Structure formats: structure tokens, C-alpha cells
Amino acid sequence: MKIIRARDYDHMSRQAANIISAQVILKPDSVLGLATGSSPIGTYRQLIAWYLKGDIDFAQVRTVNLDEYVGLAPENEQSYACFMRRNFFNFVNIYPANSYIPYGLNKNAEDECSRYDRIIQSLGGIDLQLLGLGPNGHIGFNEPDEFFTKGTHKVSLSEATTQANKRFFEKEEDVPRFAYTMGICDIMQAQRVVMVVSGAAKAPVVKQAFFGPVTPRCPASILQLHKDFTLVADEAALAFPD
Numbered sequence: 001m002k003i004i005r006a007r008d009y010d011h012m013s014r015q016a017a018n019i020i021s022a023q024v025i026l027k028p029d030s031v032l033g034l035a036t037g038s039s040p041i042g043t044y045r046q047l048i049a050w051y052l053k054g055d056i057d058f059a060q061v062r063t064v065n066l067d068e069y070v071g072l073a074p075e076n077e078q079s080y081a082c083f084m085r086r087n088f089f090n091f092v093n094i095y096p097a098n099s100y101i102p103y104g105l106n107k108n109a110e111d112e113c114s115r116y117d118r119i120i121q122s123l124g125g126i127d128l129q130l131l132g133l134g135p136n137g138h139i140g141f142n143e144p145d146e147f148f149t150k151g152t153h154k155v156s157l158s159e160a161t162t163q164a165n166k167r168f169f170e171k172e173e174d175v176p177r178f179a180y181t182m183g184i185c186d187i188m189q190a191q192r193v194v195m196v197v198s199g200a201a202k203a204p205v206v207k208q209a210f211f212g213p214v215t216p217r218c219p220a221s222i223l224q225l226h227k228d229f230t231l232v233a234d235e236a237a238l239a240f241p242d
């Protein structure tokens with residue numbers, strides 16, 4: 001595990017974007033695993049800026065997103081598909097045919113999850129997975145549990161996650177209660193994993209996940225065992241309380 005200590009959110013975003021851009025320059029047809037949430041927005045912004053300057057080309061890149069809410073159409077403003085278009089895809093040359101996100105409207109969970117895992121396999125696996133860190137240690141929507149999950153699956157979102165996500169919805173009742181998410185095995189099989197974490201509110205969970213025991217009670221802790229895991233965190237997120 002490697003830790004890159006950034007000064008603040010912008011510095012963290014540039015450091016993570018540097019790693020992703022090096023990945024794409026060295027392997028133009030890379031499969032990038034992508035995340036939503038507030039943590040990677042600055043990373044996407046930086047990648048867009050470099051794309052507009054002509055420094056990076058995504059024409060051959062394929063992307064697979066970590067997760068999607070069950071019940072939301074890709075056109076829904078709150079869907080993760082829409083988040084990705086709004087914050088990244090609309091501004092770079094990643095082609096729609098090359099980007100994949102679980103389909104929230106597929107009511108048949110078994111079918112959707114196996115379809116998504118087959119997509120990841122058919123792409124040859126993930127070269128670089130970008131992650132954020134949930135306040136309860138979740139990665140993707142792999143919530144604290146008694147065991148680590150394997151492939152893509154349907155999850156019931158924990159109360160902590162619903163509370164953290166309600167800022168994006170008009171009413172709490174609108175926050176979806178279920179999501180499709182890649183499993184821990186999908187994430188662990190990525191060749192490289194890069195996590196971006198910012199802000200003092202995340203410091204306790206950073207400490208628990210990366211300086212405590214590996215346990216499904218804190219799903220991100222499994223990344224301690226990944227062969228090429230880089231945590232890009234700002235100083236506030238690394239200032240652990242006593």
C-alpha cells in the first residue's frame with residue numbers, strides 16, 4: 001500500500017489524475033473502473049482540462065462504473081449514469097459504446113449482476129480502479145457485513161449510506177434503498193487501485209480502514225492486501241484523532 005499525502009482537495013485531485021493519465025498514456029486502451037461521489041469530481045475535472053489541452057486521449061479507453069441505484073433509469077438526473085455524463089463523459093472522448101454502468105432498471109438482479117460481471121470479464125478485467133471511501137468504510141456499495149462479497153450483486157443500502165446520499169435528492173423518501181454494485185472480488189482483481197479521500201470527516205474511517213485490522217466490518221480494509229493500492233489523501237483526511 002502506498003500513501004500519497006496531498007495538501008488539499010485540488011492537490012489530491014491532480015495527483016490522482018496524474019496516475020490515471022500515466023495509465024492511459026502507457027496503455028491507451030486501458031479499462032478504467034470509475035466511481036461517482038464528491039471525491040473523484042476534481043480528478044475528472046483535471047482529466048478534462050488535460051484532454052482539452054490535447055495532453056491525453058481517451059479514444060480507446062473502456063470504462064466500467066462501480067455501481068448504480070436500482071430503479072433509476074440512466075436518464076434520471078440522480079442516476080450514476082447521469083452523474084458520469086455530467087462530470088466527465090460529456091467533456092472527453094470516451095465513447096458511449098465503450099462505457100458501462102449497471103442498468104438500474106433491470107428488475108432481474110441475478111440477470112443484471114451476471115451480465116455486468118461478464119462485461120468486466122470480456123474487457124479483460126480492470127486495469128485501474130478509482131475509488132472513493134464511504135463514511136462507514138464502504139467501497140462501491142459494499143457495505144459493512146459479516147463477509148466479503150465476490151462479484152456484482154444487489155445491495156440494500158445501509159442507513160449511514162442513505163443519510164450520506166440524501167443531500168443529492170429532494171426528499172429522503174426519494175433516496176433509493178437498493179443498488180447494484182461490483183463486488184469486492186471485482187475490485188481486488190483490478191491491476192491497480194487508486195483511492196481518493198479528502199477532508200477531516202473521513203480521517204476516522206481512513207485510520208480504521210488502513211491502519212486497523214482487515215475485516216468485512218470495514219470493507220475498504222481489504223485493500224491493505226491489494227498488490228498495487230495507492231491511497232491519495234489530503235492532510236485533513238490523514239490527521240487522525242487520538
Ligand code: F6R
Binds near residue numbers: 036038138
Ligand atoms: C460511488 C461509490 C461510493 C463513494 C463513497 C464516497 O460510485 O461507489 O463508494 O465512493 O460513498 O462518496 P463521496 O466521495 O461522495 O464521499
